[in-house]
Amino acid sequence: MAASDGDPTVVAMRVLIVGAGALGTLHAWHAVTRGHEVVHLERETEARGASVRNFGLVWVSGRAAGAELGTAQRARELWQRIGEVVPGVGFRANGSLTVVRTEAERAVAEQALASPDAAARGMKWLDADGVRRRNPALRGEFTGAVLCERDAAVESRVALPALRAHLAATGRYTFLPGREVRDVSPGTVRDDHGDTHRGDTVVLATGAHLTGLVRELAGPGLPVRRVRLQMAQTDPLDEPLTTSVADADSFRYYPAYAGTALDALRAGQPQPPVAAGHRMQLLMVQRLDGGLTIGDTHEYDEPFAFDVTEDPYDHLTATAAELLGRPLPRVRRRWAGVYAQCTDPSLVVHRQRVADGVWLVTGPGGRGMTCSPAIGEDTANEIGW
Structure with missing residues (x-):
């Protein structure tokens, strides 16, 4: 590992992210903007789940008081900043x-x-x-x-490709679509092409895909x-x-x-x-x-x-x-x-360390597009990116 380009006191890491929906892409955003290298794997050629099948709403108004509202408010700030840097996400503060x-x-x-x-x-x-x-x-x-x-909107069908294009321009981001992950262990991800990817941290943001590998890693009773x-x-x-x-x-x-x-x-x-x-x-x-x-x-x-x-x-x-x-x-x-x-309505997201250096982040529900920037930021802070 080497010192990052942004801050010489930060040690650059290689981050492996599985899942290119809003949650995975915003985790990649925080890793790259903090000076780390990201390899981003997605089972489809393009995200096709709830991240693109939604309203694109950044919805502050209905959130529960406390942690949920705080997360939504922080995410609203982050979406506006991201929109200023990446106009292609289509951010608008329309209320x-x-x-x-x-x-x-x-x-x-x-x-x-x-x-x-x-x-x-x-x-x-x-x-x-x-x-x-x-x-x-x-x-x-x-x-x-x-x-x-405080409510706002982004353009859900084009926001994620726009974010990836911006990240790729840094030279520290690699997107690998059409790669279904078959095995995950500390510092290692193996995909269905037979390729093995190595890094310091693995984040699984697989959306509604909760069976197979996710079930094996998280164990029974995933909430x-x-x-x-x-x-x-x-x-x-x-x-x-x-x-x-x-x-x-x-x-x-x-x-x-x-x-x-x-x-x-x-x-x-x-x-x-x-x-x-x-x-x-x-x-x-x-x-x-x-x-x-x-x-x-x-x-x-x-x-x-x-x-x-x-x-x-x-x-x-x-x-x-x-x-x-x-x-x-x-x-x-x-x-x-x-x-x-x-299943616990008091939780904004389920974040679980399923192995050394391997994190599962899932379950934001209908708050995914709203809260993903703040959820990704919280994960980055917890892991220590």
Whole structure:
């Protein structure tokens, strides 16, 4: 090992990272920017999991108070810095509006706005006129919305290649796609091409792939489950959607809104059968090409279906159209995705040393795109990069 280029007091290491989703790529970012060399292996030719099958949201508003919110806030800062260095990630500080239409929903919003950390999240109440001024594309009928100025977005389908290109330009990053790892031991990774890679540290960021090698290394009882979702993307909307948008069903799925008002909402205003059956909320964000990504559903019981179900899409498009006050553009793509989620809701991620110098990092759940920069930073600090 040699001294790093950035700081002569830092001893440069060779870091082996398995998995090129958001979590693995942001670990590579921190290793390279701290002066280390990275060899990055990915089983597919390009990441195809939840890291690219998502909204690209950097979602601060709904995070649980405490460690989760702190991680999201730190990640939001890091995403903005990364976006300044790598414009290709498509970072934009667009904020979000969570739109409410009933008094019970308004009560949940007011309770959240009265919380001690509402200001830190950039939360404010906007009446209906204020909503339309902030986001003129919303022409439907609603009472108002919770504005969260700290929420942001990145372009999920192009962010990871943009980050890799930037890292490769340093000369200290090598991406090896189409390499499935067969064996991991301290300082060594062997892939299915028969090649052996050696380094000082190994990080496994394999996403929802929790069987095979991961199970062998982590042992039984890995405290992580898999969650399946359905989403879609439309043709371009013919005007800007100036913020990300959520409906009030999102209150039911984000811990920041827990409280007596939410309990009353659940008791007195049940979701429609399709939304309840598929554990749905509406999230909507505009991509850089103008198209709208909409979702999503939550399915927890495996085995998951191999096909997608049409009823949730009907509900999503109808709800989005109600908020926009007009029909949605044609749906261009539909897909399902699976992510890994810690079974302990108090944990942002499961980080486990599975052998000397070998770390498994998994289970951020639906927070992966939001929190990956801060999770990678925490891993780097814990390992001592």
